[in-house]
Amino acid sequence: MAARARPKTRAAAGSPRRAPSPRAARKPATVAHIVGVLRARIARQDIPPGAKLREADLAGEFGVARARIRDSLAALEQRGLVERIPNRGAVVTRLDLSQVFHIYELREVLEGLCARLATERTPPERWRRELELFQGPMKDLIARNELDPYIERYEALRRALIEAAGNPVLAEMLDTIYEKTQVLIRRILILPGRAEIGRQQHVAMLEAMIRGKADLAEQRRREGLKSARAHLEKFQKYIL
């Protein structure tokens, strides 16, 4: 309880040490916010792999002290999005081919698990809309090569599955590895025939989910990713 009516002492005379900045009191951007912005930039390749991130620049841009930028870079390093070399700064990680395959091995089992859990923990009807989407409109999008709307809906399904799986630790892991390969999505989808194959596999998985066959859904998701990996292997020279 405590209620305590906090003393409130501190009216403090509105002269914070920071530049007054009359309008837009501009709260000073948390580490979480900075990390989010930089993640997005790296994913969209606004900052290309190999580029250097200079602390002073970022501090200026976000209007925070360098220390906070350092914290943010440390967080990005933990996630594997940048590498830091002592006294030389932070560099956007350049993902090499072997790491991509390692990640696909993981996605295979993790997204398989995700499909199984989502099936077990959600009423089957939940997935009918998604199935219809992938059977109809998505097919057209692929045929007409409209990648962006396709990707958007694909990611929506992905998020829905993770949410339905109801396992935060799994969600965190999928997030971590997904953001590393996000840059590849477009390049993979252009591979001859890949998008349509992927769509069919999603349909197969969703059908299993609607029939309540959790293990089958897992198996089909795994097969889907396995075949994606095979495609990647075949065309690797065009990807990286």
Place this chain on the structure above:
Amino acid sequence: MAARARPKTRAAAGSPRRAPSPRAARKPATVAHIVGVLRARIARQDIPPGAKLREADLAGEFGVARARIRDSLAALEQRGLVERIPNRGAVVTRLDLSQVFHIYELREVLEGLCARLATERTPPERWRRELELFQGPMKDLIARNELDPYIERYEALRRALIEAAGNPVLAEMLDTIYEKTQVLIRRILILPGRAEIGRQQHVAMLEAMIRGKADLAEQRRREGLKSARAHLEKFQKYIL
């Protein structure tokens, strides 16, 4: 340039910031080192869940500036071993039951993958020593309730499998989730019959590996963890 005749403060009182210590200049403990020490303490419950970690104390103990301790705590927070509450400090995470089950769901597929990859990427003979160990000596250790040697060898096998799987991303993930449940190992092994069942399941997995049956090894590892989870569910009130 700056010239600036630096206030010079520091020569004062012959106390350079580091203890003089003529030889053995005691390098000042890197973040990695501090994180390692704290990880170990948390795993062994030298620092119990819920305990507060005070920055100044740690800074004094390791002989480093508080900033470095803060970096270390941030790293531990990322790994989920401590929680930090603004202005109130870092507290060792208290793992709740639901998270434990979520982690076991993950271990099931991740260690399954690990077993499969290890089988595919290593000559079968590699595992014969381990099999004999688990068939013979380990059985005795369990019968005589010598937990510590048993755990030591169990972890050695675990490390060998991860190493053999040759997937660094997987290794990193297993590490992350394993250290969170490490504190439970002893409590689980005491459960009636659990240790012996686990041993038999390891034997079954190793046999599959020696026969080169990667998928079978994966399946058996998954079954092993599934049954461990079931055990945990049954006796959860004695564990947490």
Place this chain on the structure above:
DNA sequence: TGTCGCAGAAGTGTCAACACTTTTGTCGAC
């Protein structure tokens, strides 16, 4: 003309002091 060395610049790493928040202990009013 090419190369090596050496200052200066630029950028990261570290630190100690200061600012702010929460907690704790004490005193007075009811």
Place this chain on the structure above:
DNA sequence: GTCGACAAAAGTGTTGACACTTCTGCGACA
């Protein structure tokens, strides 16, 4: 005697300055 307010203490958050390392450009020498 209990509750509530206040002040001091303890601890965390933030900042700017300083130290150190690496990179870059210039000039001397072979």
